[in-house]
Amino acid sequence: MKRLLTFIASLALLASCCCGEKAPKTEYVVDCNGKGDYTSLQECLDALPSKSPVWRTITVKEGEYREKITIDVYKDKLTIVGEGDVKIVWDDHTGRVLEDGYTMTTYDTWTMSIQADEVHLQNLTIENSAGRVGQAVAVETRGDRIIIENCRMLGNQDTFFTKDYVARIYVKDCYIEGTTDFIFGASTTVFDNCDIHCKVNSYITAASTAERTKYGYVFRNCRISCADEVTAMYLGRPWKSTAATVWIECYMPETIHPAGWHNWGAKDREERCYYAEYKCYGPGADRSKRVKWSHELTDEQVANEYTLEKIFALKVGSEQYRWPWNGTFNKENTVE
16 A cells, blocks of 8 residues: 555656646856857857746856847846856947948947846956947946946946946946046946056046936945056046046045046036045045045945945845845835
């Protein structure tokens, strides 16, 4: 009798395995040497089921991937992790004429475009190798709730484009280099413990923060470095008149321009943009010659207004979005 019951249970288990729905695949491997599921990252992205109810992980094996990457709006809940030295490279730039006669603009030039929500990049180098030929974006973000962690974004003019107005980006332990306006756009973006490298005399940031958005770019515990030929680098200039950029406890070399900030030749932007610093250090952090329309944050402001919970409008206590802190986003990050 006992053997009969065991046999019946085994048949039931077999039937459930055969008739039940197959668990969705959540782990993928991309290897340019042919030892993974795909040899191309874009090929893997194109094959992913759209609007997954669960998170997926793509592991990219060491190597150079010469491809233009689009993470489209349907490929959310996605982690892409580099294993070893992974480099994604493309070389589009403004003014390039395609075979159909179309001339590229800044908005077409990205090496990687992250258009989906809830995307997490780790351990990748993403480069626009076009050189100093005008605007040439390495990474463009359009989605909300994006993390870029321990990555390198390489380029010249317009390296990192945070495009969308209602979007929140968290950049942690990254290296970003460029020439002019190489961190630019409208999204609320926090840079934590990042290295920012300036290659020519110009401007680091060009925020286009919307008027209804309280936070634009917030740099915390970052380090600015400059190439040998750099003698005067501005912290930012307002692409839009309501631009907002704040540097908190960051290192600034002597090559930071004493004025710190530039109005982009528009006097009226001085009244509407919000540029501020707090306890930055290094020879370029002296605020005695800063433009009078910039601000110095107080201890109270930093403690109460510049936490991740405040900046990203988080609801503490949930891990729904798998972020590196315990919290989730509200629908929009706008001034109450």
